[in-house]
Amino acid sequence: MTSLTIPEIREKLKSGAVKPREIIDALAARVAEIDPKLKAYNYLDVEKSRIEADAVDVTKPLGGVPIAIKDVINVKGDPCTCASKILAGYIAPYDATVITKLREAGAVLFGRTNMDEFAMGSSTENSAWGKTRNPWDLERIPGGSSGGSAAAVAGHEAYAALGTDTGGSIRQPAALTSCVGLKPTYGRVSRYGLTAFASSLDQIGTFTKTTEEAALLLNVIAGHDPRDNTSVERPVPNYLTQLKGGVRGAKLGVPKEYFVDGMDPEIEKAVRAAIEEYKRQGAEIVEVSLPHTKYAVAVYYIIATAECSANLARFDGVRYGKRADHPKDILDMYGRTRAEGFGAEVKRRIILGTYVLSSGFHDAYYNRAQKVRHLIAEDFHQAFKKCHALITPTSPTPAFKLDERVSDPLQMYLADIFTIAVNLAGICGVSIPCGFTSNKLPIGLQIIGPKWGEETMLRVAHAYEQATPWHKEKPPL
Amino acid sequence: MAESSSPGIDVTYVADLARLRLSPEEIATFQKQLGDVLGYVSQLSEVDVSHVSLLGEADLKNQLRADVLAPSLPVAEALANAPAQENNLIVVPRMIEQS
Numbered sequence: 001m002t003s004l005t006i007p008e009i010r011e012k013l014k015s016g017a018v019k020p021r022e023i024i025d026a027l028a029a030r031v032a033e034i035d036p037k038l039k040a041y042n043y044l045d046v047e048k049s050r051i052e053a054d055a056v057d058v059t060k061p062l063g064g065v066p067i068a069i070k071d072v073i074n075v076k077g078d079p080c081t082c083a084s085k086i087l088a089g090y091i092a093p094y095d096a097t098v099i100t101k102l103r104e105a106g107a108v109l110f111g112r113t114n115m116d117e118f119a120m121g122s123s124t125e126n127s128a129w130g131k132t133r134n135p136w137d138l139e140r141i142p143g144g145s146s147g148g149s150a151a152a153v154a155g156h157e158a159y160a161a162l163g164t165d166t167g168g169s170i171r172q173p174a175a176l177t178s179c180v181g182l183k184p185t186y187g188r189v190s191r192y193g194l195t196a197f198a199s200s201l202d203q204i205g206t207f208t209k210t211t212e213e214a215a216l217l218l219n220v221i222a223g224h225d226p227r228d229n230t231s232v233e234r235p236v237p238n239y240l241t242q243l244k245g246g247v248r249g250a251k252l253g254v255p256k257e258y259f260v261d262g263m264d265p266e267i268e269k270a271v272r273a274a275i276e277e278y279k280r281q282g283a284e285i286v287e288v289s290l291p292h293t294k295y296a297v298a299v300y301y302i303i304a305t306a307e308c309s310a311n312l313a314r315f316d317g318v319r320y321g322k323r324a325d326h327p328k329d330i331l332d333m334y335g336r337t338r339a340e341g342f343g344a345e346v347k348r349r350i351i352l353g354t355y356v357l358s359s360g361f362h363d364a365y366y367n368r369a370q371k372v373r374h375l376i377a378e379d380f381h382q383a384f385k386k387c388h389a390l391i392t393p394t395s396p397t398p399a400f401k402l403d404e405r406v407s408d409p410l411q412m413y414l415a416d417i418f419t420i421a422v423n424l425a426g427i428c429g430v431s432i433p434c435g436f437t438s439n440k441l442p443i444g445l446q447i448i449g450p451k452w453g454e455e456t457m458l459r460v461a462h463a464y465e466q467a468t469p470w471h472k473e474k475p476p477l
Numbered sequence: 478m479a480e481s482s483s484p485g486i487d488v489t490y491v492a493d494l495a496r497l498r499l500s501p502e503e504i505a506t507f508q509k510q511l512g513d514v515l516g517y518v519s520q521l522s523e524v525d526v527s528h529v530s531l532l533g534e535a536d537l538k539n540q541l542r543a544d545v546l547a548p549s550l551p552v553a554e555a556l557a558n559a560p561a562q563e564n565n566l567i568v569v570p571r572m573i574e575q576s
Binding site for chain 1: 488494495510513514520524526531542550558567569
């Protein structure tokens with residue numbers, strides 16, 4: 001039963017063939033069997049999910065469907081640790097808006113998924129609670145930072161999961177685990193109740209087995225929220241109705257800068273084959289140029305760290321979370337609380353972010369990065385005058401081995417080379433399964449849409465998905 | 478960004494600004510790793526940004542709302558996560574004597 005898609009379990013629930021509680025039981029049994037290997041979940045209260053399931057209205061759009069939640073989104077009465085020791089013992093006092101919306105649509109909340117601490121990382125190795133494994137090869141990372149959500153969905157320990165994407169943290173793990181990972185346009189989904197990492201980049205999105213489920217979930221979580229002034233007051237279309245229109249006559253852009261030296265040849269081959277498939281279906285392929293692509297990672301590591309150094313100032317031992325024992329004065333309390341509470345990558349980024357904002361360096365780093373960010377966004381703006389969506393690889397390599405990049409932060413940062421620019425430009429992107437390497441490691445295809453272009457982007461993704469078998473393959477667990 | 482051609486981040490000083498106490502080992506490791514990262518980001522100095530203005534982003538507008546009272550977290554719930562509290566207040570070490 002855990003291999004079914006959401007529309008399939010919805011049919012069983014609506015017909016009364018299966019009760020919501022039985023769905024929870026099936027999932028809990030799968031978690032008990034698989035999660036000791038994957039370590040996708042940080043927190044799971046099955047009994048609480050059962051009680052929620054007993055009370056749901058199965059006629060609602062997600063009635064009775066369990067959804068796993070990345071451990072960075074607040075759910076009232078539950079822990080929200082952000083995979084950090086500094087939030088050990090913290091209990092969320094309110095629901096994030098996306099949680100309220102899921103509840104209103106009849107979804108049952110199921111567990112919190114592991115992640116890189118405060119969403120900082122590309123491998124889910126930076127978690128205070130242990131490393132999540134890739135269901136396709138337990139010796140490899142699942143990607144990150146939303147690696148727990150990706151592994152849970154890929155390993156059929158969750159039907160769907162919420163994640164967050166600041167520089168690729170949904171799309172890259174989706175690619176590395178053969179899921180559909182959707183990052184909506186900046187402002188499409190409320191972030192109220194999401195613990196902030198980099199506020200000009202963070203966006204909540206989804207992990208699912210199929211594009212249809214991604215559209216279904218986006219229908220539920222999208223929309224303006226008066227409690228998040230960066231969410232935009234703009235009507236939410238029905239993403240499902242446009243999904244099946246096909247790509248005949250669509251113009252799809254292939255940015256030449258995304259096919260670079262050093263890319264894994266098997267990934268290049270798979271993505272080139274996907275482009276041929278789109279041609280076969282009647283799409284017109286146009287070459288486009290995004291000339292500032294090579295600066296995206298550098299811009300990102302200035303802007304994201306600057307914003308993180310400000311956002312994470314709130315973790316100081318005063319109002320919530322950990323406080324160092326027996327502080328001798330307030331500075332001792334701040335310094336030791338943060339030293340004991342944060343892991344290495346978070347400390348590294350706070351230091352870098354504080355540095356690039358510090359007196360004398362602000363203009364050279366932060367202001368310059370903001371200007372180059374503007375040029376990156378302008379590249380996309382020009383490209384979308386020539387095409388409806390862009391087709392690229394999601395990740396330059398398949399899943400790498402655990403510990404392979406831990407000691408070299410710069411190599412780790414380059415894992416996000418194809419996803420970061422989308423966040424910098426505030427546009428939308430989705431990664432879908434695009435085949436496997438000869439070692440049977442998943443390959444992801446990224447479809448990038450313009451601002452508010454989710455309908456077209458998902459239609460393009462759906463057309464490829466329906467013509468290929470990749471999304472139906474299961475990992476060898 | 479002339480400084481970054483010879484990456485010279487003073488990790489001890491910056492950690493103090495960030496209220497983050499680091500061990501000597503962390504300082505040494507970060508000094509090296511952040512030097513590498515700053516070397517990498519120094520490539521931004523080659524981009525011509527002279528024509529870029531960050532003012533007046535066309536699609537961003539202020540979103541204002543009426544200033545009306547709405548339900549908020551009860552005090553007890555807001556304080557429930559505080560490491561130390563007394564009389565509906567959060568308790569911290571005294572700070573008035575700090576230089």
